[in-house]
Amino acid sequence: MEWYTGKPSLLKNLLVRLFLFCLTIIGIRFTYVVIIRGESCDSDDFCFFSSPEKPNLVTGVKESSSSAIILSDAASALSSPEKTALSTKDWKKSVDFYSSVFQDLIVDGYLLPNSKSLCLETQMGQEVYALKEIGVLDSIGIYNKSSKANNHPFENNTFDFIFSSNTGLDSSLKQGEFAAEVCRTLKPEGFLVVHTSSKDTYSLNSFIDLFNCCKFIRSRDLTTTTTNVREIVMKKVNILNGGESSSVNECSIPEYKKELVKLSEPLIEEEPLKPWITLKRNIKNVKYLSSMADINFKERYVYVDVGARSYGSSIVSWFKKQYPKQNKTFDIYAIEADKAFHEEYRSKKGVTLLPYAAWVRNESLFFEVNDVKKGGERGMGRIKPVQSSSVGGNEIIGFDFANWLKMTVTEKDFVVVKMDVEGTEFDLIPRLYETGAICLIDEIFLECHYNRWQKCCPGQRSPKYEKTYGQCLELFTSLRQSGILVHQWW
Structure with missing residues (x-):
């Protein structure tokens, strides 16, 4: 006697495959949220990229009142749904570009291998990865998810070196608060390096005025096939007497x-x-x-x-x-x-x-x-x-x-x-x-x-x-x- 099993078996196979597909999607999403994004990154205002013991690992860390994702290596993101973006030629070119920039800064004495470094608004982490690639291991990156959050959860005078690419200060809605946090967290004699797409003289002087805790060191244009930015180097100075003394009614037009x-x-x-x-x-x-x-x-x-x-x-x-x-x-x-x-x-x-x-x-x-x-x-x-x-x-x-x-x-x-x-x-x-x-x-x-x-x-x-x-x-x-x-x- 033969049993008729054609259509039920086909339906059963389809249901099983659909079930397994759903489990796979849930598993991928769980891996993304827990390993890459982290619960803390979604619950508060900041994502942080730092230095764990093992490479290619991302961990959620609660710090102060803000939550963070710590990233030692930008390459760690290769295991996430953003793997495609991070493994593209453009991402690798970006890492190579920043590596070259940071090597020049080391040669010029603005960055040291033992500098405690902070990269601002580094959503994809190329800058952090580039720093580690050239031997600046004590590096951390931060990405602000909320326009309302401005106070960085770091102590005063924490970093020897702070870097902001042209996706950082240029796109900030509150540049005065951005500058104030840099001045607060940068150590005296520490260096601030900013890349900006603004290149005219008026914007340069506005930039210098904005960071009044620092003195202007140099400005240069960086041009590649994919990048055309101005690099500005500033050094934090101790202000002992509140700046130059002058009459409150005197002014001169620059x-x-x-x-x-x-x-x-x-x-x-x-x-x-x-x-x-x-x-x-x-x-x-x-x-x-x-x-x-x-x-x-x-x-x-x-x-x-x-x-x-x-x-x-x-x-x-x-x-x-x-x-x-x-x-x-x-x-x-x-x-x-x-x-x-x-x-x-x-x-x-x-x-x-x-x-x-x-x-x-x-x-x-x-x-x-x-x-x-x-x-x-x-x-x-x-x-x-x-x-x-x-x-x-x-x-x-x-x-x-x-x-x-x-x-x-x-x-x-x-x-x-x-x-x-x-x-x-x-x-x-x-x-x-x-x-x-x-x-x-x-x-x-x-x-x-x-x-x-x-x-x-x-x-x-x-x-x-x-x-x-x-x-x-x-x-x-x-x-x-x-x-x-x-x-x-x-």
């Missing part, structure tokens, strides 16, 4: 900023007959600083709108839509004394309203509001101290803009100012020079108010302002000659 001014658009030297058209069109000719230089390596990015009027005026219609921000997030300050515009700022996120008038000191002021009912725009007249005028007006509070700026930003920040203050620019600009606050401004868009030709009345000048176009041109010229990148606003 030469690299003055060179950028030479590249800016020319000023309009001849007084325009229709300034409301000519100056507005001129914005198309503006050469923004951020279009001429890399604005990377700044602690903060700040836009100050002095005389902001409504939120949709220059903040939205110009700065947010037109200014080239290089994907940076700016802190925005709107300075506007006219109460008519204050309410709309309450619901605007990312904008800090200062409901006062920018002035040369803290005092009460008065101003008249030009409220044109037919087709005109609400504008603010010139402001004066209350005691200096017998004419009535709306009383407001004025504040020392220059001192506020010095308390709000530093030389490590990137600061853009737009100033439309109805004639008081002839008071505010000298005050900025007097206090040294002018050096904190990277770029300024200035509307200069003068007795311009009136749109309403051909052949007649505005009686509102006493200054001439020639005096405005002198103001713009003097700013540029001192190294301030200023543009003519309308």
